[in-house]
Amino acid sequence: MPIRITGMNSGLDTESIISELMKAKRISVDNVKKQQTKLQWKQDAWKDLNSKVYKLFNTTLNNMRFSTDYSKKITSVSDSSVASVVSSDNAMNAAQELKIIRKASAGFLTGAKLNGGSYTKSSKLVDITDADGDKIEAGSSFSVTVGGKTTDITVTENMTMGSLVSALKSAGVDANFDEKNQRLFIGATTSGTNGDFSITASNKKGITALSALGIFDNGIRDDGEDTAVMKEYKKYADMTQEDKEATINAEVAKRLVSYIKQQKSLNETKEKQETKLQELKTDYTRDGYTGNLDDADTKSKLQADIDDLKSEIENLGTPEEGTPEATALAEKNEALAELRKEMAYVTSYEKAKASLAATEASLAEVESYLDEDGISASDTLIDEVTDMVNDKIESAIEVLANASTNADMKRIDGQDATITLNGVEYTSTSNVFEVNGLTITVLGQEGDEATLTTRQDTDGIYNMITNFIKEYNSLINEMDKLYNADRAKGYEPLTEEEKKEMSESEVEKWESKVKDAILKGDSNLSTVASSLKSIMLAGTEVNGKRMNLSDFGIETLGYFSSANNEKSAYHIDGDENDSNTSTKENKLKAAIASDSDTVIAFFSQLSQSLYSNLNKMTAGTDLRSFGSIYDDKKMKEDYDSYTTRIKTLEQKLNAMEDRYYKQFSAMETALAKLQSNQSAVSSLLGGL
Template sequence: MPIRLSGMVSGMDTDSLVEALVSSYKMKKDNLVKAQTKLSWKQDKWKSMNSNIYKFYSGKLSAARLSSSYSIKTASVSNSSVAKVTAASGAVNGSQTLEVDELASTGYLTGGVIENSDGSKLTLSSKISEVKGLQGFSSGSFTVTTKDGANEINVTSDTTINQFVAKLKEAGLNANFDTSNARFFISASESGADNDYTLTASNASGIDLMQNLGIYATTLKSAKEYEAWANYTDEELEEMAQKTAKNQVKSVDDRAKKYAEEYNAAYNAAKVIKDKNGSLSEMESKKAEYETKMAEYDEYKSVDEEGNVTYDTEAIDAAGKSADFKKDKANLDNISKAIENYNKYQDTMSEKEDYIVKLDSGKASVATEGSPAYTKIQAEYDADYEAKYQENLDSYKQKRTYAANLIANGGEAAATGASANAVRIEGKDSKIILNGATFTSSSNTFAINGLTIQATAKTNGEVVNITTDTDVDGIYNFVKDFIKEYNMLIKEMDVNYNAASSKGFEPLTDDEKSAMSDDEVEKWEEKIKTSLLRKDGTLGMTMNSLKADMAAAIKVDGKSYSLASFGIQTLGYFASPENETGVYHIDGDSEDTATAGTSDKLRKAIASDADTVISFFSQLATKVYTDLGDRMATSATSSAYTIYNDKEMNTQYSEYKTKITDAEDKVTTWEDYYYKKFSAMESALSNINSQQSSLSGYFGKG
């Protein structure tokens, strides 16, 4: 801002005069600022109101449309320590008997303690050959069998404990090695007998491996697994090998998709480079040009024995060539890298070209059955599949031979012993008896005829009772919460719509604020803010629509009902407190002083005919939801899920910003104009005074 020294000669208060002369322009600018501020406050007011409307719309109102939202059934157990029971809408009211005979368990192995052969602590990076007892170990294998099939685990002396855990996980188990306790912990992915697993050795070194890793535990299931392996026919082993190979080898369609994706990624990357730098020949021409320029700096260049090039940047800087050198070197480095990447992407496309269908654009489409590319991918898949199949089959035949020899020598338990301190829990199914009928599950949870039963303990011969009934309190509380949230919203809308007028109050300028106390400013602005939505047309229409929908009659099975049918109504125009004429009260609500002493019609209606109550409120909520949703739909002036014209307001705010800038420029322009005028006047007066002084001097000499 310029420093102006004026009025020095004339003695006039120039600043005050200029301020008075431009006051009309400044007032226009201030009025625009006030209008923009008021609009900003109104935007904030609407955002808050819209947020509450949307919260009701997407929350309780949306939920109230769905019969599933109402907790319509309740279930209790005579002995809650043995089971937890919940009831859905389809559950039959009445009493049922329950016995819990067995709880489900997950197949779990707590491995035995293992040690490092040198006495140090084992870590995840320790090799298998470092484990005590496995110093001379070369390789071995065992089979993990889960519900998804058999997976061979191959281990060598260089396999780390962490890699071994990863192999178990890849085979479908949960596995971990606890370094603090030096034990493996292995479990099935899910509970239940069918989800249990077995670890069975494929050969003698496999047994040795499992024993010394502390994961060998003799179980009835593993014994049966060996017996099963010994009795597999060639055909069964072939089928198992085929199934496993299919899981191990990526399908033809997956390969086709992968090739197309890789081709297109390389194509797009190469196109970006080409669009920026031109064709390969053009790039190479640029590179040659930059190499020629870089030859100018050869006197500063040195090359070591390995061919690495360095430049004496200090000498280049001293010669005043630093800027050009950096630019030329950057250009050469960039174009060299671009050529390198372009060639790399071209090579990638060339590698994939036989496996894709090329489009006219140069891009690739996924090869489909019948195309030469698909045939090539099929051949690749067949080769991979055949190799895996043969590998699996050879392994399974070896396993069969080992299992047969083991059994012939006295069985698993007779041939080898379990790892010391290893504990194995077999996976089991849970079993309950409901009304005399037996049900089993791999978990402890049963879903039976609308009941969800979670068994937590055995009943040990005790028969407990499950009682199912209509959840009157659940339905009542849901309806009450729905009405409560509606009341809060409708009251807020009424308060804003019927707010007192703030006529004569406008946002304050900084000068006006400085003349008032902080408390006075706050009260002044609050007066304006509370009235911003007073008699607002959009608010009024939305509010009246909500009130009309809530008062509507709804037909259930041919009979007409309203909220009043269930003892839910307003207090009327004269009895209602201010801004609460649209607020509903529930007869018999102990928390509502206005209706606490009246008869509880809602609770009685739920107890006698819950289906009618639920149907009524579902339909009512759907009507309100639909109408309110229509009002919140996107339009040219409003965004989606917005009740007011937010887009239009944003535009108006931006327009004010432009107008204010223009008004400020106009004030500045006129201020400069008048200051120049007064400055010229001061200069003229100064000249006149100077001339008078000079004349006086002449006359004085005479």
């Protein structure tokens, strides 16, 4: 805003005069702003109301308009400590007898305490001995089988207890070594027989290793049943020559596929590494050297140059800027930086070369298992697998003949849960059963019994209807309150200047008066409310008979008994939460209990009628968006139109104000000239 100095010649308070003149002119702009503010408040009121209508439409009515929405079933259990039951909508209404035969359990192995010493997770396995003093040897092998997948673990010279735990976890079980109690703990990750695990020796050394680790299990149980461990040992101990050959062939084929994939991957890696090395060789050039990165002297010569240059830099110290010594120092530092870059380059080449060597070694090992054609098994692979199977057969025979489970070890075998329902047996890997629409979770113990009684969830139907009535009442009462609000005659939105003259509470009270009456007598609001009331009042036809809400004890209180703006609200006879009707007989509950089909048919059709009606009103038009019951598009256009109009009026006022200032400025200029002329005349007269 420009700084104006006025009234110097006239002595008039020009600022105040123009301010008063503009105040009168600004009334037209303020009136338009007030109209825009009222429109904004009207939009806000409609948005709030629209969200409540849409919730009734999209959630409540949408979930009540089909008879299947009411088909809720519940199942009571005669003894809640035996089982819990969740019923689906298609569960049969019946009483059924449940008996727990066996609960599901997950396999778990608590290892025996390790013999002597105090081992940690970093202890090497080859330092651990069994009760007879025999050490675990490198090459000891045992297998972990989980869910039909077998993983072989072979002890190496440097394998630690921690790495063993990691290998067990990779094999599909959970594992931990408790250093305080010196025991291994191994558990299945899922319950049931399918999730159980077995750990068996793959060679004779493996028997000693498992025994020393406190986790050797021969699979023998008091009940005589074959455990997963026993089945694994018997599979190899009882293997015929034909089965042996089939096992060898299958294992060879499996490994062959794996080695062929590895060969392809390693060849691709090797090719990339060779390309990278060649690029490094091609890019590397250095004055005074051959550029041969494979020459061992290259790195040593480069390091010698770096050391010499560093010494020269140290000898120069810290020379003054601008001196020849300072220039020399800068040049040597730059040269040193270049040498260090070259050293990094050489180091990168060495690493790349080492990676290629490792890849070539891995490739050579993999190819030793493949024949010359690269797609057939070599004698090395066949011999290795044959030796492995022979070792397993030998160790299995040894275990079944002589070996004993670690005395201090405890093994819990994984087992499936079994129940009988109405005398029929069902099995599950967990303690949860799904039978004929019921989800039964076993909680009790073996031998426990209970009666499961499935019935229609009448309370659920009743709650669904009462919640609908409550939501409808809240919405229709609010609509009536907004439509019938007291007039706010004489009240308009306040300008900023008007707000400054009032306290915050006075401003809030004033604006609330306007906002509360913002939808009074709104024709659109009347249309929406009237359509909902008409559908509720009309009722619906069920099995050829016209029925109304009153047939289920749901009515309004009447014009003179109802509170203001609650005359269209419905009350349920016998509703304990409604003081107006709580003492009456609850016809709705009685109807649900005696003839739930009729109740469901009535309310699903009533909900469908309300849903269809609101669906039409919120379909969207040129004036309103989809999902809106009011003309939101038109209101936005009007609001934008007000914004444009206000801007135009503001520009006119600014121009008018500038014109006033120019006029007063011209007057001041004229007065100044007049005064100047008078002074000149006075000066002349004074000189006579």
